[in-house]
Structures are given as structure tokens and as C-alpha cells.
Amino acid sequence: xxxSVVNLDRQATCPSCGAGVIFKFAGARSVVCExxxxxxxxxxxxxxxxxxxxxxxxxxxSTMPYGSEGKWSGEWFEVTGRVQMDxxxxxxxxxxxxxxxxxxxxxTTWVAYAQGRWYATTEDxxxxxxxxxxxxxxxxxxxxxxxxxxxxxxxxxxxxxSGQGSLPNVPKPGVVTHYIDVSGPQGxxxxxxxxxxxxxxxxxxxxxxxxNTVELEGGMPLEAPEAKVTSAECPxxxxxxxxxxxxxxxxxxxxxxTASDITSGTLSALGPAPRxxxxxxxxxxxxxxxxxxxxxxTGFVIRSCVVEGITYSWREYLLFGGDKVGxxxxxxxxxxxxxxxxxxxxxxxxxxxxxxxxGNQYTWKQQVMASVDYxxxxxxxxxxxxxxxxxxxxxxxxxxxxxxxxxxxVNYSFGTPVDPSELQAFGVAxxxxxxxxxxxxxxxxxxxxxxxxxxxxxxxxxxxxxxxxSTYGGGSTWGK
Ligand SMILES: [Zn+2]
Ligand SMILES: [Zn+2]
Numbered sequence: 001x002x003x004s005v006v007n008l009d010r011q012a013t014c015p016s017c018g019a020g021v022i023f024k025f026a027g028a029r030s031v032v033c034e035x036x037x038x039x040x041x042x043x044x045x046x047x048x049x050x051x052x053x054x055x056x057x058x059x060x061x062s063t064m065p066y067g068s069e070g071k072w073s074g075e076w077f078e079v080t081g082r083v084q085m086d087x088x089x090x091x092x093x094x095x096x097x098x099x100x101x102x103x104x105x106x107x108t109t110w111v112a113y114a115q116g117r118w119y120a121t122t123e124d125x126x127x128x129x130x131x132x133x134x135x136x137x138x139x140x141x142x143x144x145x146x147x148x149x150x151x152x153x154x155x156x157x158x159x160x161x162s163g164q165g166s167l168p169n170v171p172k173p174g175v176v177t178h179y180i181d182v183s184g185p186q187g188x189x190x191x192x193x194x195x196x197x198x199x200x201x202x203x204x205x206x207x208x209x210x211x212n213t214v215e216l217e218g219g220m221p222l223e224a225p226e227a228k229v230t231s232a233e234c235p236x237x238x239x240x241x242x243x244x245x246x247x248x249x250x251x252x253x254x255x256x257x258t259a260s261d262i263t264s265g266t267l268s269a270l271g272p273a274p275r276x277x278x279x280x281x282x283x284x285x286x287x288x289x290x291x292x293x294x295x296x297x298t299g300f301v302i303r304s305c306v307v308e309g310i311t312y313s314w315r316e317y318l319l320f321g322g323d324k325v326g327x328x329x330x331x332x333x334x335x336x337x338x339x340x341x342x343x344x345x346x347x348x349x350x351x352x353x354x355x356x357x358x359g360n361q362y363t364w365k366q367q368v369m370a371s372v373d374y375x376x377x378x379x380x381x382x383x384x385x386x387x388x389x390x391x392x393x394x395x396x397x398x399x400x401x402x403x404x405x406x407x408x409x410v411n412y413s414f415g416t417p418v419d420p421s422e423l424q425a426f427g428v429a430x431x432x433x434x435x436x437x438x439x440x441x442x443x444x445x446x447x448x449x450x451x452x453x454x455x456x457x458x459x460x461x462x463x464x465x466x467x468x469x470s471t472y473g474g475g476s477t478w479g480k
Pocket of ligand 2: 239255258
């Protein structure tokens, strides 16, 4: 296999517009016509046919420039294609995956980036027997034969919106396809692609990789995609709102409470969100070095659960540590603070009533249905008031393991106690002792509710429900 030599059988004419197209590598089944965006597919009979048309390329943060070359652990590669996808039923948050071709062995790998992690997956052309579509639930173990045991992390639907270049078999643009993301030990990762159900499922396996193993042309390092904007104007009140991360999907104005979508690069208003009954203790945009990492406070959430008719609430602050670090959380309930860090689903051995993590046993403490009551700031998922998640806590050495589960996704995180003096890293005065607050209403009813809750807190000082947690994790848990 030699680069820059194109075999004649890799050249074809676009059936749609007549332009010349080139299948860049032997395994390329399709190529996107540069002129008319038709997906030109090699047919079994040796000819080509057009299968749908890609939309114009979307403005999404790019991970690796299309067409660029580089070395991966010393092996030469070329970026020969990319696809842009979004989640079926939730458009407006597209992401991009790059196809990397290694000419020496004529093999390809998909590369994606999300919330501080880089993923590389390669198709297993001879996969082990794969479970039929619809037979798995999130959190369930799945045996992938020689690849080992994995856990179902996410069940979803997506569609290809746009793309470019030479690609292996790619679904027709706009067709809804089903997939399951699985997580294994030590960063192993995979996707079972059920397509539109007309073909047998395909298996892609790989792992989270260290971007330092990749060197782009000219010695350029592989860098996390840059944020598109660093501030944006609230479409309702005109306030300038800081945008910290390229992963931002929702912004709720801290001044007027208008919720907006940010995925197109500018804010488009979705509607008003109720104002939180209290001001966040850590101001939006506050920066600080917490436990050795620089963070900016990007979001504030009040969540609650109801146990035996009583509402308990707690507050969560979303911290962004830059695109290489991703997101963390600080959670406060009754003046007690926890620092919450994501853990890979595949590193947790979950038996239901206990989990094993790093050789330690954590025992089941409580399980609640946690709902989002108030939000302000910037979020990496499409946060919605009222969204619910099943939150389970396990306690053991060093802190607690939290499991957050929806019908389509499971995420784990680890929480460690925070001394309130540590919060002064964010330039705030020592925190007051906060009490729980409940949902909405006028200020007078709020006072009554707060008084009731203070009484409840006093009565139930030793009671449970000491907190759910959040999507402290890799993927966004809710509302994809
Ligand atoms: Zn064409
Ligand atoms: Zn506003």
C-alpha cells in the first residue's frame, strides 16, 4: 500500500453530478462527493450508486483537521473522513467523529472527543455473537468474547447529518440508527451499532487514549477542540454570559433566567426558567485552584428528592477544568460539601447492593429519585427543569460512590468530603451553614416553606436522604 498512488479502481464518477470521486483506501465503501454532497457507495456489482445526500458541514468543534496527517505511536496516519451526527429526537447537539486511516496496514480507526476524553474505536470485522437489539438494559454486563466483559453505559439513537471524505460503510444521511455504548475496565470502550435494523449489528471496540501518543503534521499536538465562543449575549436581557467550554449545550442566564441553546454557536432562547430561591454561594464565573487544578464555576443546580412526603434538597456547582480535565462537581447539603469526580463505568463492579472500586468494597446506603428544580449557568447536557434520575449511594473507604441511572444511561462518580475552608480557593468568604430549600412560589410562601424545612431538618437531623448526586460524569446523563 503506497500513499499518493491511486488505483484506477478507486476512481469513480459521482452518479449524481458527474464529478470525479476517489475512494482513498481499499476498505472505503463510500465517499462523499465534494461537489454535490451525495454519498457515493460502491455496489456489490463493482459499480457505484448514490445513497442520499449529506447536509452542509456543521460548525462543530473539530478534533483533528480533515485531510491532515500525523503519527500515532510512531505509525503514519491520514485523516481521510469525518461524519457529523446528532441524537435522534434531540437535534441541535451534533458531534463529529474522524476516520483515521493507517496506510501501512490499510486499517482504519474512528476518533471522537467528549468531555475531556479521547476515544478510539475500530470495527471488529469478525465480532463475537452480539446481543439482539432491545435485549440489553443500562448497567447490564455484556460478554464481548475476546474483548472481555463490558457494561452497558448508554442506549441511544442517532443519525448521520453530514460528512466528508472516504469512509467505510456509513448509514444513509438522516436515517435513524440504534446503538449501545459499552464501558470496560481500564478505559476500554465500545459501541454496538445496530444500524437501522436491516443488517446484522456491527461492533466497534477500543479505548480511551492519551492524546500525547498522537502527533500531527509539523509536530503539532492533538488538542481538545476549542470553544467556539467565550461569551455570548443573552437573547432575552442582552447580558454578556461567559461560555467556558466547547461542550456547552445549555446556558441559563444568571440575570434573567432565560434558558438558551448554545450548540449552534450563538444563544437561541428556549424559554424562561424559574429563578432559584437562593443565590449560589459560588458565583458563576468564579475561578480558583482547587486540589491542584484550575477550575471555573460554570453552573448551579438545586436538586431534590421526596422521601415519605418530605422534600429534601441540595445544591450542586458545576466546575469546568478546561477541555483536558473536563467537568467536576461540588455538592452541598446542610453545609456539608463533597467534591465529585467521574469514574469510568467499566471500572466499577456493581452487584446492585454494593460496588467494588479499586479493590475496595462500597456498601449500599440509599436510593432516591432526584429531580432538577432550578438551574443557572452553562451545562454540557440539555438540562431540563424536572428531569429525573435514579440516584444511588454506596459508602466505603475514602468517600462515596454514586450511581445515576436513567432508562438510557448509567454513570458513576466518586465523592470525597470537602473542608469548607477549601472553598476559599474560589475567592469566597467561608460558607454559611445552608439549610435545604424547597420548590418555588412567592417570597412569602418561600419563607414559610423555609421555616417548615428548617423545622423538618431539626426533627430529622439524623435522617437519611443526604444527597443524590448528578451527572458527575462522562456522558451527559439526561435529556439527550
Ligand atoms: Zn456529486
Ligand atoms: Zn438574560
